Amino acid sequence: MGPHHPSTHGVFRMMVTLDGETVVKLKPVFGYLHRNHEKIGENTTYLASMPYTDRLDYFCSMTNNWAYALAVEQLAGLPVPERAEYLRVILAELTRLLNHTCLAGFLLQDTGASGTPLMYAFREREKILDLFESLSGSRMMCNYQRFGGCRIDATPEWLAAARQLVNGYNAFLDEYEELITGNEILMARTQNVGVLSPALAVNAGITGPMLRASGVDYDLRKVDGYGYYPRFEFRIPLGDHGDTYDRYMVRMLEMRESIGILRQALDRIPEGPVMDPKAKIRGFKPKPGEHYGRIEGPKGEIGFYLISDGTANPYRYRVRPPSLINLTILEDLCLGHTLADAVIILGSIDIVLGEVDR
Amino acid sequence: MTMSDATRPAINAQTSAPLSGPTDADRDELRRHGILLTSIQELANWGRSNSVWPLQFGLACCAIEMIAASMARFDIARFGSEVFRPSPRQADLLIVSGTVTKKMAPQVIRLWNQMPEPKYCIAMGACAISGGPFKQGYNVLKGIDRFIPVDVYIPGCPPRPEALLNGLIELQKNIRGRHIAGPAPVEADSPTAPGEYPVPAFGERDLEPTSNPKLWQPPVIVRPDKP
Numbered sequence: 001m002g003p004h005h006p007s008t009h010g011v012f013r014m015m016v017t018l019d020g021e022t023v024v025k026l027k028p029v030f031g032y033l034h035r036n037h038e039k040i041g042e043n044t045t046y047l048a049s050m051p052y053t054d055r056l057d058y059f060c061s062m063t064n065n066w067a068y069a070l071a072v073e074q075l076a077g078l079p080v081p082e083r084a085e086y087l088r089v090i091l092a093e094l095t096r097l098l099n100h101t102c103l104a105g106f107l108l109q110d111t112g113a114s115g116t117p118l119m120y121a122f123r124e125r126e127k128i129l130d131l132f133e134s135l136s137g138s139r140m141m142c143n144y145q146r147f148g149g150c151r152i153d154a155t156p157e158w159l160a161a162a163r164q165l166v167n168g169y170n171a172f173l174d175e176y177e178e179l180i181t182g183n184e185i186l187m188a189r190t191q192n193v194g195v196l197s198p199a200l201a202v203n204a205g206i207t208g209p210m211l212r213a214s215g216v217d218y219d220l221r222k223v224d225g226y227g228y229y230p231r232f233e234f235r236i237p238l239g240d241h242g243d244t245y246d247r248y249m250v251r252m253l254e255m256r257e258s259i260g261i262l263r264q265a266l267d268r269i270p271e272g273p274v275m276d277p278k279a280k281i282r283g284f285k286p287k288p289g290e291h292y293g294r295i296e297g298p299k300g301e302i303g304f305y306l307i308s309d310g311t312a313n314p315y316r317y318r319v320r321p322p323s324l325i326n327l328t329i330l331e332d333l334c335l336g337h338t339l340a341d342a343v344i345i346l347g348s349i350d351i352v353l354g355e356v357d358r
Numbered sequence: 359m360t361m362s363d364a365t366r367p368a369i370n371a372q373t374s375a376p377l378s379g380p381t382d383a384d385r386d387e388l389r390r391h392g393i394l395l396t397s398i399q400e401l402a403n404w405g406r407s408n409s410v411w412p413l414q415f416g417l418a419c420c421a422i423e424m425i426a427a428s429m430a431r432f433d434i435a436r437f438g439s440e441v442f443r444p445s446p447r448q449a450d451l452l453i454v455s456g457t458v459t460k461k462m463a464p465q466v467i468r469l470w471n472q473m474p475e476p477k478y479c480i481a482m483g484a485c486a487i488s489g490g491p492f493k494q495g496y497n498v499l500k501g502i503d504r505f506i507p508v509d510v511y512i513p514g515c516p517p518r519p520e521a522l523l524n525g526l527i528e529l530q531k532n533i534r535g536r537h538i539a540g541p542a543p544v545e546a547d548s549p550t551a552p553g554e555y556p557v558p559a560f561g562e563r564d565l566e567p568t569s570n571p572k573l574w575q576p577p578v579i580v581r582p583d584k585p
Binding site for chain 1: 416417418419421422423425426429430431456457459461462465491492494495496497498515516518
C-alpha cells in the first residue's frame with residue numbers, strides 16, 4: 001500500500017503480504033518526505049532551526065518548539081521567566097488537545113466513518129488554531145518559543161479567550177464521546193485489534209499515549225518534571241489491554257486531564273516578562289558541550305540531541321521523533337489481522353510523516 | 359429573435375478569435391423572456407469549472423490545510439470541489455500540497471499521467487513551488503513545475519485555506535476562458551500536447567533527468583557588466 005494510500009497519514013508505504021485478507025508480512029518503507037531536517041539544522045544557527053521544528057510534526061508545532069528551546073536552554077544554562085513557563089504549559093496542553101482531537105477524527109475516518117467525526121474534530125481544531133494565530137501570527141507554524149522565554153506576551157484578552165475555549169471543551173468531549181466512544185461498530189473494529197504487550201512496548205522504546213495504553217505508567221511530565229508541571233495536579237490515564245480501543249480511550253482521557261492543567265495554569269499565571277532580559281537573541285553561541293533535551297509531546301517523547309562546538313551552528317543536531325519510534329512495531333501489531341485492520345492500527349499509532357522522515 | 363444567416367459570423371475552426379455572438383444585453387433581454395442562450399463552449403466550461411474534483415492526495419504540512427479547506431469552516435463545497443477522489447482516474451485537479459522529495463517525485467508524475475484530460479494542477483505552498491524552506495536540502499525537488507505543468511501557484515508556508523480557495527477561484531476563471539475548439543490558447547489543451555509526461559528515474563546522484571526541458575528551463579542570468 002502506498003506511498004499514497006488515501007488512508008495513510010502522509011506519504012508512507014507498507015509492503016504487505018497477504019494470505020487472503022490476513023496480513024502475514026508487513027514491511028514499512030520510509031523516506032518519502034525526507035526533508036534533510038537534521039542536515040539543515042547543522043548548517044544554520046541555533047535560532048534559525050526553530051522554524052524548521054514547526055514543520056517536524058505539523059500538528060504540534062508548539063511542543064516541538066518547546067522541546068528544542070528546552071534542549072538549547074539546558075545546553076546553554078539559560079533561565080526562563082515564570083510567566084513564560086506558564087505560557088509554555090498552556091500552549092503545550094492546547095497542542096495536546098489539538099493533536100488528540102484530530103487523531104480521534106482521523107482514526108474514525110480510517111474505520112470508515114467518513115467525514116462527520118473529522119468535521120467535528122476540525123471544528124474544535126479551528127478554535128485552537130485561532131488562539132495560536134492571534135498569539136503567534138500563524139495558524140500552524142507558530143515559531144513561538146525562544147531560548148529563554150517566549151516571543152510575544154499574551155494579552156489579557158487572549159487569556160480570557162483561552163479560558164473560554166477551555167471551559168467549553170468538556171462539552172465538546174462529552175458530545176464526541178457520546179457519539180463515538182460507546183459506538184458498537186467502533187468497539188467491534190478496534191477492541192482486541194493490534195494488541196501491544198507492555199514488554200514489547202518498553203523494549204521497542206514506545207512512548208506517549210501508545211505506551212500508556214499498554215498499561216506502563218511513564219509520562220515525562222511526571223518522570224522528568226520539566227517546566228512547571230510538578231506544580232500542577234493531574235493524573236496519568238492508563239490502558240488495560242493495549243489494543244486500538246485503549247489507545248483511543250487513553251487519548252480521550254488525557255484530554256480531560258489537559259483541561260484540568262489548563263484551568264490551573266490559566267488561574268495561576270503571574271504577571272511579568274516572558275523573555276529573560278539577559279537572553280541573547282543574535283550571535284547566540286553556547287559553550288562547547290552536548291545535551292539531550294526532551295519533553296512529553298502529544299505523540300510521545302520528543303527530544304533534541306545537540307552537540308555544540310562553541311560556534312553559532314550546532315555540530316550535531318539530532319531529533320528523537322516519537323512517531324518514527326512508535327511506528328517501528330507496526331508489523332508486530334498488524335500480523336494476523338486483516339488488511340482493513342492494518343489501516344486502523346496505523347491510524348491509532350498517530351504518526352505524522354514530517355516527523356517520521358524528517 | 360433569431361440571427362439571420364447574413365449576420366451570423368462564419369464558423370472557422372482556424373481562427374482563434376472568439377465568435378462575435380449576441381451581447382450580454384441581448385442575453386439579459388432573452389433571459390427575461392425565459393430563453394437561455396449559450397454556446398457549447400460556455401456550457402462545457404461552466405460545467406468543468408464548477409465541478410473541479412481534486413485528487414485526495416496530500417504530501418506534507420499543506421495537506422492538513424487542504425483538509426481544513428474541505429471542512430465545515432472553509433467549505434470548499436461552495437465551489438463544487440468537495441468531492442475528493444481517491445483515484446486519479448476520477449480526478450480533475452491535482453493539488454500538490456507539500457514538499458515533493460526526489461523519492462516521491464516519480465509517483466507524483468505518474469499520478470498526473472494517470473489523470474484523464476482535462477486536468478489541472480495547483481502547486482500549493484512554497485515547497486511545491488520552489489522547494490521552499492527545504493530548498494537547500496539534497497533530497498528536495500525544487501518545484502514540481504520542473505516536471506508537470508502547473509496552472510495556479512499558491513504561495514505560503516502553509517497557505518491558509520482561504521488562499522487555497524482563492525487559488526481554486528483563479529483556476530475556475532482560467533477554465534472559463536479556455537476554448538474547446540480551434541487552436542487552443544492553453545498548451546495543455548492543444549492536440550500536440552503530450553499525453554504523458556516523462557517520469558524521471560532514480561539516477562546515481564539525482565533524478566534522471568533532473569527536469570523536463572520542455573516545461574522548465576534554468577533561468578538565464580543576465581549580467582549587465584558582461585554582455
